[in-house]
Amino acid sequence: MSSETDVIVLGAGMAGLGAALHLQARGREVAIVDRRGPAEETSYGNAGLIQAEAVSPYSFxxxxxxxxxxxxxxxxxxxxxxxxxxTTAPWLLHYWRQGTPERIAAVTAAAAQLIARTVAEHQALFTAAGVxxxxxxxxxxxxxxxxxxxxxxxxxxxxxxxxxxxxxxxxxxxxxxxxxxxxxxxxxxxxxxxxxxxxxxxALDPGDVGKAYAQLFEARGGRVLIGDAQTLAQEGAGWTVATAEGSVRAKDVVIALGPWSLDVLRPLKVTPPxxxxxxxxxxxxxxxxxxxxxxxxxxxxxxxxxxxxxxxxxxxxxxxxxxxxxxxxxxxxxxxxxxxxxxxxxxxxxxxxxxxxxxxLPDMLPVVGPIPGHKGLWGHFGHHHLGFTLGPTTGRLLAEMMTGEAPFTDPAPYRVDRF
Ligand SMILES: Cc1cc2nc3c(=O)[nH]c(=O)nc-3n(C[C@H](O)[C@H](O)[C@H](O)COP(=O)(O)OP(=O)(O)OC[C@H]3O[C@@H](n4cnc5c(N)ncnc54)[C@H](O)[C@@H]3O)c2cc1C
Structure with a gap:
């Protein structure tokens, strides 16, 4: 059995959930696909801080x-x-190079725009999800x-x-x-x-918060499906992914696979560091x-x-x-x-x-935005030490870009091809 939706979000961690909820709030029909379930990986095991103060990057x-x-x-x-x-040396060198005072100042200025929204974004979801x-x-x-x-x-x-x-x-x-x-x-x-x-x-248990956000998403009409993101394939003007409930097809796909994001991007010859x-x-x-x-x-x-x-x-x-x-x-x-x-x-x-x-990513900013050369493909990953904090905020930014709204902050610092 196959089905159609407006957007497939690959990954049910805080990044995927944040993007899915904001797309849904803008009238998009959304299916989240994860091989496990909501908030079972990095978004389960973190320290649960929503760091309203963390403007400067964790630099080398x-x-x-x-x-x-x-x-x-x-x-x-x-x-x-x-x-x-x-394996790690080239990345470490890249990370070290991003640690100059000039780069840190630029990254801080960008991050401050995101950080300023984080508490309000989560508070709206806590209330709606009853957590x-x-x-x-x-x-x-x-x-x-x-x-x-x-x-x-x-x-x-x-x-x-x-x-x-x-x-x-x-x-x-x-x-x-x-x-x-x-x-x-x-x-x-x-x-x-x-x-x-x-x-x-x-948060006393960040995994429970993520699961409650997923329930909110489902209560609002979204679907959470079990499937392997590596089955992503281009089909005509859209994309399909195989899931336990059959293949799902959509015009737009968001890659929110956290540390596994390159597993899907590498075969498409997209290799951010x-x-x-x-x-x-x-x-x-x-x-x-x-x-x-x-x-x-x-x-x-x-x-x-x-x-x-x-x-x-x-x-x-x-x-x-x-x-x-x-x-x-x-x-x-x-x-x-x-x-x-x-x-x-x-x-x-x-x-x-x-x-x-x-x-x-070496500059400690996430990727938020389109994947050039692959129409309908969007990136929302690389949230480093702050993915629990930032997921709903960068989710808003991505949803605004995808639906043609004016983005609340300049998205240029988060381009996938900035390196
Ligand atoms: C010890 C530790 C403490 C931390 N403390 C904090 C903190 O206090 N505050 C904070 O803001 N951040 C913290 N972080 C960072 C934060 O946890 C991460 O930035 C965030 O969880 C990343 O979320 P994500 O949704 O991008 O990735 P994930 O939560 O890892 O989600 C990725 C999803 O992709 C799915 N997936 C992977 N491969 C496939 C595939 N092939 N097919 C289908 N699905 C797939 C996985 O099952 C998973 O659900 C901490 C991290 C660690 C490790």
Missing amino acids: PRDLRRTLDVLLGRSTEAWLHWPSLL EGLIQSKGYLRVFRTEQRLEAAAATQEAESARWGIAYEALSPAQIAEREPHLAQDLPGGLAGALWMTHPLG LGVKRGYHRHFALKGNAALGGHVVDEEKGFVLVPNKRGVRLTIGAEFARRDATPSAKPMAMVEPVARGLFPLGEALEETPWMGARPC
Whole structure:
């Protein structure tokens, strides 16, 4: 059995869902096709922060000591997977080249236009999907262990806040203890202080939020189908994809396959420099009467503590590796004891950590827009560290472009052929 629709969205992560909901709101009939189901991959495993403050990109550190620590496997923030080096080196070089002050300033100016909308876009969907209970609106804490790092971060934050109107408050160790009494109780020397980012939102379980958005999409008449995006084929003036419910045909197709987007684009000879930064999480029970009030980011050690329905989700940093290389045990083995020093984690709730891959272009901006040379094909991928935050916002931008509306911001920085 085959069917027709206006738009096929390939991928049911936050990027696919964000685009599908905005296309639907503009009167398009939409089918989402995913080989698993909504929010089962990267959009399940993240830290759930809606980062209303994250205007500057996660650029390649130009600090020699931090880079050396990564190369030598001494950092708890990032790891280089040496067996993947032949594959990852060209991308890493590209990423490094994008880390100049001029490029960072240009990327920040573009990202700020997106970031400014993120909370409002999600809030409209939380209300419509009835998931307000899964969201905390108490911001998050960036905690620092040393005066030196705290002072440097505070100076940068002050300048960024003045330029982009980002709210935050500096907290003393006593003020941190008032908000999070179980934090740093046994940390030798305690914490130096924190920057409390007051406006971001925090999802307790990002996967549940994604699933609720998918239900909203279906309740509004959309279809979520199981199928393999790699069956995408051009047919006359349109495109078809094979699904468990027969083939679906549409004039327009959105590629929102996150770290798998090149699996479909490469055969079409479209090869933007999409790399990955792999990340891990593990859930822990709460120890004794310990409680975690909100999201806490350990800025010096590079991990996030997330209050979660199962206890605490510990999410950790960036591993530069081939997307499909076997998961590494070392990152979580290094970070877990360090995290236990900051917060009393109970027993681990899974045998092995979850692993996912952040889809990253070297400038840390996503692709949003048409795929030149392939009529009806659109890209919506590469949301790097911020796909949970950005999905509905860049989804709006894409839907505006696809339906001929005036885009709310200049889409040029997100062109697929910008490299
Ligand atoms: C540890 C970690 C912490 C993070 N924390 C945050 C955070 O706090 N805030 C934030 O904003 N972002 C965060 N991120 C980033 C964020 O998770 C990603 O940017 C985002 O999930 C990407 O969404 P996506 O929809 O592009 O990809 P995905 O969620 O991976 O979705 C891609 C979809 O494509 C489907 N697919 C793949 N191949 C095929 C195929 N052949 N056929 C059919 N379907 C296919 C998959 O099943 C999947 O559903 C974090 C990431 C990690 C790893």
